[in-house]
Amino acid sequence: MPQNFKYPPDSDLRRLLRFEPDSGAIWLGDRRMVLMHTSALAALRQDLMNSVGADHARRILTRMGYASGLSDAEYAIKQRPNDSMESQFLVGPQLHMLEGAARVTPTKLTFDVAAGQFYGEFRWDHSWEAYAHQQRFGVVADPACWALLGYASGYTSAFMGKLILFKETRCAACGDDHCLIVGKPIEEWPDGEAHRMYFTDDSLMEKMEALQLQVEALKSSIEPEHPSRQLIGKSAAFRQAYALMEKAAKTQVTVLLTGETGSGKERFARALHELSPRSSAPFVAVNCAALPAELIEAELFGVEKGAYTGAHAARTGRFERAHGGTLLLDEVGDLPLPAQAKLLRVLQEGEVERVGAETTRQVNVRLIAATNVDLEKAVREGRFRQDLWYRLNVYPICLPPLRERLADISVLANAMLARFCSLHDKRVAGFAERAMQALEQHPWPGNVRELENLVERGVILACQGGMIEVEHLFPNLPKTAQTSFDAHGHLTELPSAQDDDLSARILDSGSSLDVIEARVLNHAVARAGGNLAQAARLLGLSRAQLAYRQKRSLERDQDAPDTAGEHPRKNECPP
Template identity: 70%
Template sequence: MNDALTYPSDSDLRRLLHFEADSGAIWLGERRMLLLHTAALSALRQDLIRSVGKEHARRLLTRMGYACGLHDAGFARQIRGSQGLEDMFMVGPQLHMLEGAARVTPVNLKADIEAGEFEGQFRWDDSWEAHAHRMTYGVVDEPACWTLLGYASGYTSAFMGRLILFKEIRCAACGDDHCLIEGKPIDAWPDGEAHRHYFEDDSLLDTIDALSQQVEALKTSLVPSESGGMLIGQSAAFRGAHDLMQRAAGTQVTVLLTGETGVGKERFARALHAHSERASGPFVAVNCAALPAELIEAELFGVEKGAFTGAHNARAGRFERADGGTLFLDEVGDLPLPAQAKLLRVLQDGEIERLGGETGRRVNVRLVAATNVDLQGAVERGLFRRDLLYRLNVYPICIPPLRERAGDIEALARHLLSRFTALHHKRVAGFGDRALQALLHHDWPGNVRELENLIERGVILAPQGGFVEVEHLFPNQPAPSHDGLDPRGRLARRSTDEEQALCARILESGTPIGELETMVLNLAVERSGGNLSGAARLLGITRAQLAYRLKRHPLQEDA
């Protein structure tokens, strides 16, 4: 490849660059991008150099570029993984140009991944970083494209599986008319070790943070429910409910939790128990809607031997099992009226009576009830006892739906990601940018329970070591409408309606199919800049198939 270094068509990259005016986002595939003023980046470089010194500023900016390069290497494999190493590697330089970093011209490239051998030279014209440095400090003695060098090193290192160090042989900041970079394995440079610290992440704070995340994941996987660990959030709506829960925890008051299905009522109940003086006692949960009406009294209050056919032994009910602790009655609105009457007696007298029993048994139980229905409306319809509602509704806590606490979604999602990666022994890099935005804009009819299910599915479907992307979370979500870039770099709206209208016009024109094929061939070659291999990729055919069609339909010369 040394004799004729050429770029493949970048049309595959342009197709992935989307401008969504409605959402205020720019996307490159699944990654969110930004358009920034070079003047702002230049000011940032200047502030860093002034604040922490040139050496530390260089390390920070190199690390930033290195991280960008690592991400783009994964993107390159995703986009051109089925193509040869040369075309796949060229994604990085082509992205650098699309993103406005510099005009990149490949000079020399030799790469053998299996042997770990790499040697490459690239020319940079109009490097934004060299220009910014020179405008601030004038002509300097040392190369200054730190961020761009970090990118080249990170991108290539990810491809080669070993640290590849790029250095500037020429730099426009030093007075040259262009920049020239050269890369090879770090141990192939005589002074390579002196540059290693620019790329290796040896921050103690980062190490501590990584260890903390591992500890949290382990804790979550061991005791996710008993700790009430899903009570995560800082939104005003959540903090209001959480504050009410904490105030009630130190008392013996009966609590009624209300809210939509899936908001986490049982988690609030468990947290209430965990923060109370009864934390060392049992926590017993009952879903009243899941028990048949004829069995619910026996389940709650227990059974004496011989109370009914089949009752061969006496059995304690849930109230007795919760003695000294907390009993959580979920979906309390579904209790049948006879059971409601007995529940009212327990709340009034502190005694239960087993089915078939003749004497009461005292129980020391803190009752927490929950419902997602309007109990006052049930009272009006004769389905719920008014006196029982008064007893349960002493201390109501309304738990907000997830759509009203959008600021908590990201924290909840990351917590669940740690939990499910530990549970399924999976290593993932995190959420893709588009996936995270999709989570933030979802309506969440199923609330936290729906979020749990989506994150677990995402962890299972994501590739080992990769990102959880939007298609792993929402497989059937339609692609958003967007503006793309045409071959001349201009914004071009593309929509299904326009494509359908174009097809209709072609059919109505009566153009012969041979002429249509000639038009398509001409357009593909034009968009690929005359590169026939690139044109073939655009059309989804081989180069040989394209050559055959071009013999039948020669390219049209411009008049």
């Protein structure tokens, strides 16, 4: 590391930090952040030390910082893919400063990722943690920047692919004018094993959780899922409906499931059947709205040979097929009145009469009806028989729409994620925080069925091993107002398509698209001081893409006449 050290430009990292005043969220890339008062963190620190002791408090705070460092390490290579390893590594110290931890100055830094070798010394000025600790406990004898040390260890360990332990050799909480930390592989510290407990448990738990997800996905791919396990939820509205379903399952009562389209009525019906004494008998479902009016009676009650033209053989109806088991009449509110009259007789007498038959047949069927229609209103309007409504409405269960089950969205989405990853042979790490927030804020007109479709789309669009981002779920989601901050720490509103004056000036200039592209390339290279990798980051390109565009711009410039104001000068765009 050079003695006169200078960080790479951090504009690429400052753009990661965005403020959304409309939604009340702060984002670092796709991770949600939060601003907290150092006095509140100091109070938490004091409470921890008073309640569980200094050793356990240190362990908790170190692990908190370690988790933060692991999260920030994801941005290192993603933000600077074409830079040197040193520039990629320095994403961590630069983010640590942007997040308000301390002013970080590397004094010694040597590492070799392939060989697993690392040694680093960093100076911290204005450490929030040293200040907070000293405010509560005065000058102390032992270093106190536990969360900051955890961050340094977590970030560096993720970057190096092995556990790197940082220790504080000087600390402002001990009366020094600054803090100084030293990091190297844990096995190179004489007492390294005594510090391993701060870091290894979390990584072990993560591996166990990942393994558990793989096992569950494998089980779901080789075993048919029990319908009752498809009912997932913890919200009060869901638990109330589920409790009613469980009580009805052990009886023979006719159940009426009501709720909006896509709220899961058929899954509830299947679960009710599986939990009932009839679970070994058939479960037959029929969508009354999907059947033509002239065929409904034949489908439900059967038909005798020769009953009408084309009836070349006798055929059993849905009631007979469900004998001994359960029949689900979905969208029962769409049955025509003649079929309603025959359905009422079946419920009263327990027997069906096939179309064209002269005798009746006994059936033993447990009926579940489902509808998204207000049957009471349909009765008043003469579209549904009142006596049939009374027969069906013995045990009503209203299934809540998904917008009233906000507590269930994350558990439902993660269960669907595991299922679709197995179905499509795709490995997806999970939902990014912005994506999950978007799911929880969506109005869900299509309910659980809509959520299922979105999660499947997200699995397909996400990168192998990556996260499902908000654009994978909602490609047309309008962007909310956002602010970031400049190099001087002043908040500035990020431009939008509606109020971007620069875009308007470009369009009004009359220049061709080729000329505009050449000017943008030149400006980016100039702002980056000739550093092509940094210029590529400013433009959101890889270095190879930038080089290709520069070459193409030069070739166009050579082929066309040099007209003032229309083409950039060749010496402004290095080859």
